[in-house]
Amino acid sequence: MALRKIERIVAPAVHVPGEDIDTDRIIPARFLKCVTFDGLGEQLFYDARFAPDGSKTGHPLDDPRFAGAKVLIADRNFGCGSSREHAPQAIAKRGFQALVAESFAEIFFGNATTLGLPCVALERSSLDQLAARTRARPETIVTVDLIEKVVSTDDGWRSPLSIPEGSRQALVAGRWDPLGELLEGREQAQALAASLPYARLERIGTEGGRRA
């Protein structure tokens, strides 16, 4: 499957501060009752953005100065907790094209990459500088460059980024959705399945299992 090559994201950014922001906070569970991901952008960070009475809390996402942001800057261990893909989906549906943080939780990172949403890490001191710069000058244009492996701003600040090499390769080569490759290996997978040591074990009985 030919996919878009993701080499460089050039856009304004917004910092959403907080360590260990979990996926329940990114998209509260009550919004998971959907059979498609389409409407999730509106509900991103909902409980942090709205007080119980529905009034706005002044979250950075609702700050008009950051309305054009397409790069989301987070802190440490972003996306921990539930494996819900609704979290990166909500971020993507909201219009974000890249995430920059000190670190990401593993399942979140994988889910985001598979959607073509790059997650890159910066040293903490660089991350704090970047966040401070975008706060001070919201129109700052941030470049996340996956070829050069650098995050930079339009006023000359730069910092090396880190991202697992396999994920970087997949993004820049337009192979971030692995389904096409997995499909190519389907026959090999079937052969492997037949040769597994447990393939020939017989089960007691499938009593109770119901074909719906």
Place this chain on the structure above:
Amino acid sequence: MGQSLFDKVWDLHTVRRLPSGETQLFVGLHLIHEVTSPQAFGMLRDLGLGVLMPERTFATLDHIVPTDGHQRPFRDGLAEGMVTALENACRAHGITYFDRASGHQGIVHIIGPELGLTQPGLTIACGDSHTSTHGAFGAIALGIGTTQVRDVLATQCLALTRLKVRRVEITGKLGPGVYAKDIILHVIRHLGVSGGTGYAYEYAGSAVEGLSMEERMTLCNMSVEGGARVGYVNPDEKTFAYLKGRAYAPNPASWEAAVTFWKSIASDPDARYDDVVRFDAAAIAPTVTWGINPGQAISVKERLPAPEEAITAADRSLVEEALGYMHLAAGQPIEGTPIGVAFIGSCTNGRLSDFREVARYLRGQHVAPHVRALAVPGSMEVARAAESEGLDRVFREAGFEWREPGCSMCLAMNPDRLVGDELCASSSNRNFKGRQGSPTGRTILMSPVMVAAAAVKGAVADARDVFAIGRA
């Protein structure tokens, strides 16, 4: 040098190396539920793809089912829609589906082992982060996203990067009133909520060997709370004894071959690990969380930390944020913090042994008048077994509501939830902001027996004192 179980099972299931450098890994068992999987069938439909090996996928309902009666259609139209979507998909693709009528409905991580689907040496995937639970049997079991559910349905494979392996050794004897839940909260407290990123945790040592299968499931369940996507225990005689006779376990003719295989995939005595950490079981006390992530935990006898004690600015702000959200004051004891709700259930602690252990101490006791207390069996099988022993009566007489199986108050997707800033003593696994259904609701994680003690006292309490545990 020898190999770890992780290395052996990974190699066994490796189909090939992908151009990206990732592994195409075959998935032996795929479990699905109504929240993260229906969308994957929609993706398949859009691509014109089918399900490659429907006999390797099993479905159930857990997250959104009400626990006060399962009559269909559900009052919640959105919930009804998701369940219908899953049912239709299972019917269309020939996937076995454990609904109420099958008699085996329950939380996906409880019914997999119960049915004998979960076995040593398998690779197991499910669109749910607590899939790590199944590692208790010596499987590589991991949570995946919905797009990956699509991948497994279409190809029975995942594209994954190999994990490193950290051996987490817990030796010695647990004190009375200390459980697997306390071990894992203690481990996460010390290794951190992101300490396991990039690792599979192999739990080993005499204290782990001494745990029952159900306790091992509790331990592996919360690996993901420590950042480790996979956690496992090497299979042993307890594992084999648990599986014998279960519906999907090998039959007598295949049993010996199965056990031979299962033994062969256990870690070699001289296995290589990327890291080894050790804990002393005797040093672990009943442990409770005080903050907004599972690593923010202390023993019930400790005092709450102060922001000034944190080393980095980030940690300081996290402590402040947590104390503020929890309405707790630095330096105060956690014991005595009043609670409004008590919840025993979830894929962490909703199994028969959990209810049995609590019932031992609950007889003759009563929940404090201002506390709403819920006991929710993790599956229909757990409920049947508990009820046949009369445990439901013990809970009811003590003032608990005895509910029908489901995820219930573990997460905010069904009618069981906190109201306002209620504080809940909970046997579940996540104390995130808003996790239990109210955006300002507060959660303190602990073992089921500690939840019972808190329910009886109306405040966080040391179960060893409340129930005179370990005293003759």
